[in-house]
Amino acid sequence: MKVVSRASIVAFLLVLALLVWVGSSIYRAGYTTGVGVPREQPIPFSHEHHVSGLGISCEYCHVSVTEASFAGIPPTYTCMTCHSQIWNTSPMLAAVRTSAATGKPLTWIRVHDLPDFTYFNHSIHVNKGVGCETCHGPVDRMPLTWRVNTLFMSWCLECHRAPEKFIRPREEVFTMNWKAAGTEEGKELVKKYGIAVQQLSDCSICHR
Amino acid sequence: MSQRLIHSIVVSGLVLLLSGCHLDMYDQPKNPPLTSNAFSSDSSSARPLPEGVVARGHARTDELLYTGKTQGKFSVFFPFPVTERVLRRGQDRFNTFCSPCHGRLGDGNGMIVQRGFPRPRSFHNDTLRAEPPGYYFDVITNGFGRMYSYAASVKPEDRWAIIAYIRALQLSRRVPVETLSPDERALLIRNNP
Numbered sequence: 001m002k003v004v005s006r007a008s009i010v011a012f013l014l015v016l017a018l019l020v021w022v023g024s025s026i027y028r029a030g031y032t033t034g035v036g037v038p039r040e041q042p043i044p045f046s047h048e049h050h051v052s053g054l055g056i057s058c059e060y061c062h063v064s065v066t067e068a069s070f071a072g073i074p075p076t077y078t079c080m081t082c083h084s085q086i087w088n089t090s091p092m093l094a095a096v097r098t099s100a101a102t103g104k105p106l107t108w109i110r111v112h113d114l115p116d117f118t119y120f121n122h123s124i125h126v127n128k129g130v131g132c133e134t135c136h137g138p139v140d141r142m143p144l145t146w147r148v149n150t151l152f153m154s155w156c157l158e159c160h161r162a163p164e165k166f167i168r169p170r171e172e173v174f175t176m177n178w179k180a181a182g183t184e185e186g187k188e189l190v191k192k193y194g195i196a197v198q199q200l201s202d203c204s205i206c207h208r
Numbered sequence: 209m210s211q212r213l214i215h216s217i218v219v220s221g222l223v224l225l226l227s228g229c230h231l232d233m234y235d236q237p238k239n240p241p242l243t244s245n246a247f248s249s250d251s252s253s254a255r256p257l258p259e260g261v262v263a264r265g266h267a268r269t270d271e272l273l274y275t276g277k278t279q280g281k282f283s284v285f286f287p288f289p290v291t292e293r294v295l296r297r298g299q300d301r302f303n304t305f306c307s308p309c310h311g312r313l314g315d316g317n318g319m320i321v322q323r324g325f326p327r328p329r330s331f332h333n334d335t336l337r338a339e340p341p342g343y344y345f346d347v348i349t350n351g352f353g354r355m356y357s358y359a360a361s362v363k364p365e366d367r368w369a370i371i372a373y374i375r376a377l378q379l380s381r382r383v384p385v386e387t388l389s390p391d392e393r394a395l396l397i398r399n400n401p
Contacts, residue, residue: 005210009217016221054319057304063361070241081356082308086324105252107244116236 276345298373
């Protein structure tokens, strides 16, 4: 009897461990985190086309990225600065014209969405030399936008513990396909920009 | 004894599994930027200011800085001194917001124009060279014909910086070679053999 109950406890623990393992791999899989999965949008907006093809800079559309906590998604008005005149009969852009006519904003599907209990701020990162590419990947080559990083806490901390591995000169933050010269330069930039590495993994920085 | 142990393990396992599914702190009942809200008529969480309301620190009493005019006429002066810093900021903002249509040189041949947008006049033609800075400020702020207003994306200070840079572009086309220093002349010859 004792043997049976012992065996069943062990078996139960094993099953539990298996469940946790399966659960955590599902949690980390691209399917659940959205990493590498292009998001369908109500309008097939292409960064590849507008950024690589036409050379429009990120700030033309994401105007607040260097000054505010959020980068901002462009309002319909921004699309209309060009699409009032070009491709202004294309059915692909019908929703943009309806939105401009009615004043009802477009609804984009979020690609990145941190839990509400975390605090994130774009301007501090961009002004201290963290490039869009470092967190968002090669956006200029995305026909539909997808997520390149999990946004797990461990991902944030990987950089917050050693920013010198990722940081670049401030003038290069919008550059895509940037190559680091080496960690020596990174270390110098950390000093130059006065980044307080020892505080950067304090819980209260991101959970306030 | 052992049955109670098994029970408690099973129950605590289930509790653990269940509690892992609570998401109420992930999506809290608050309105972060860029979210939708069924309460407002345009379904956006961002609310425009009611008409006539001036937010603290946003009173725009400086006529020149915010309208480009002095006593109702386009100003020929800038509201602040044009330094190298201002010019560099202007260059950066010009290349971001204006060059897609007006081109990096201001000649009206930007990428979007090449793709079919109506072609604006070159900033280097005599009429536009003669326009005062206040005129440019008015165009950026209120739009002009088929060009939309850029007031929402370019701050008033940056609009003046852009105008200073346009002035520099205009100047660059009409500098007599004799006025250049020997070094600058050598550079010119090297770049335009």
